[in-house]
Every structure is written in C-alpha cells, then in structure tokens.
Amino acid sequence: MLEQIENWIDATNLKYSSQKVSCDKFSNEFYGFYPTEFLKNAYYVVVDQIPKPDFASLREVGLGDFVDTDAAGITYKNTYYILPHVATNLRVHFHELVHVAQWLELGADAFMLRYISEIQQCGYHNAPLELMAYGLDAHFTNAGKGINIPKHVAKTL
Numbered sequence: 001m002l003e004q005i006e007n008w009i010d011a012t013n014l015k016y017s018s019q020k021v022s023c024d025k026f027s028n029e030f031y032g033f034y035p036t037e038f039l040k041n042a043y044y045v046v047v048d049q050i051p052k053p054d055f056a057s058l059r060e061v062g063l064g065d066f067v068d069t070d071a072a073g074i075t076y077k078n079t080y081y082i083l084p085h086v087a088t089n090l091r092v093h094f095h096e097l098v099h100v101a102q103w104l105e106l107g108a109d110a111f112m113l114r115y116i117s118e119i120q121q122c123g124y125h126n127a128p129l130e131l132m133a134y135g136l137d138a139h140f141t142n143a144g145k146g147i148n149i150p151k152h153v154a155k156t157l
Contacts, residue, residue, distance in 0.1 A: 001057045006108050008053045009076040016045045020079060023097065029090055032146025034097060042100045043079045046087045050074050062120050069124065075099035077108060094140045098133035101153040132156065 020043040027036050034042075050071050058067055073082040073096045080096035103111045111129075118127035136149060 001055070001061070002109055002112050004055060004057070005053055005112055008055075009108075012051050013076055013079050016047070016051075016079070016081070019045045021045070023093070026090070026093060030094065030097070030140075033094070033140060033149050035148065035150065038101070038150050039097075041078055042097055044093065044096065045079065045081050046084055047081050048084065050081055050083065061116070063116065066119050066124060075103065077103050091137050091141050095133045095137040098136050098149060098153065099129070101150045102129055102132070102157065104150065105154045105157050 023034075023039040023042040023044060024036060025039075026034070027039055030039065050073070052067055052071075052074065054067050058064070072086045073080055073092050075081075075096050078100050080100065082092055082096065086092040106114065115127070115129055118129055122128070124130060132153070136147070136152070139147070
C-alpha cells in the first residue's frame with residue numbers, strides 16, 4: 001500500500017509541477033523559523049480541490065474519514081496543496097511547512113507509516129504529527145520567539 005501511495009504522490013506532484021510556487025517568498029515572514037535554504041526547496045500549489053489518494057486499501061485500514069475530510073491543506077513530501085481561501089493565510093503555510101520538515105526528517109515510508117498509524121490510533125486531531133504542527137503554528141501566530149523549525153522537528157521526532 002505504501003508504494004501505491006508514494007507512486008500516487010509522485011504523480012500528483014509531477015502533475016502540478018508547473019503550478020508550484022517556491023516558499024522562499026516567505027523568507028521575511030518566517031525569518032528565524034525556517035532557513036532560506038529550506039524554503040527554497042519547499043513548494044505550494046493553490047488548488048480548487050485538495051488532491052487525496054482514494055484507494056480501497058486506505059478505506060480498508062480505517063482511513064476513510066481522513067480521505068473524506070474537507071481539509072484546507074495537505075502536504076506530500078516537499079509540496080503542499082492549499083485551497084484559494086487560505087492562500088494568503090500565513091498560519092496555514094507555516095503549518096504545512098512543519099509537515100514538509102517532518103517528511104524530510106522521516107523520509108516518505110516512515111512518514112506515511114507513522115501518519116497512518118497515528119490517524120488510526122488517535123484520530124486526526126490528536127495525531128502527534130498534527131499536534132506538533134498545530135503547536136508550532138500557534139507559537140508563530142502568537143509572536144513566539146524564533147525556533148529553527150527543521151532542527152526542532154529533527155530533534156523532537
């Protein structure tokens with residue numbers, strides 16, 4: 001199943017490659033949180049509908065609710081997809097960039113295994129990878145002191 005998901009992710013990222021926007025445009029906004037080199041290798045795409053894999057095997061392992069959930073954003077490796085109504089919301093960008101750092105640190109297989117397991121065991125809102133992203137985006141939004149997010153993620157995972 002992981003190979004099928006990763007193939008779908010790679011195909012999706014390729015399909016939208018001409019629409020990708022480099023996150024280095026947020027260098028000033030996220031100064032002290034995300035190094036410029038990290039942002040240069042992270043991308044986002046504004047889409048009318050969030051792309052999600054919908055394989056029978058995902059539903060069979062209890063991820064139907066996740067597949068059907070209306071999300072404003074989702075991250076696949078170094079690229080995240082967001083809806084137009086949140087395209088200017090820095091908190092959403094910050095949150096999804098935490099997931100980019102998680103993907104980078106764990107690698108595709110380990111990230112997918114962990115994310116699926118956390119969703120199954122804890123539900124989306126209590127999944128530790130999500131709690132980390134929500135906690136860090138709240139810290140940023142509340143004008144918290146700068147934290148090198150990729151290093152923090154690496155140390156915390």
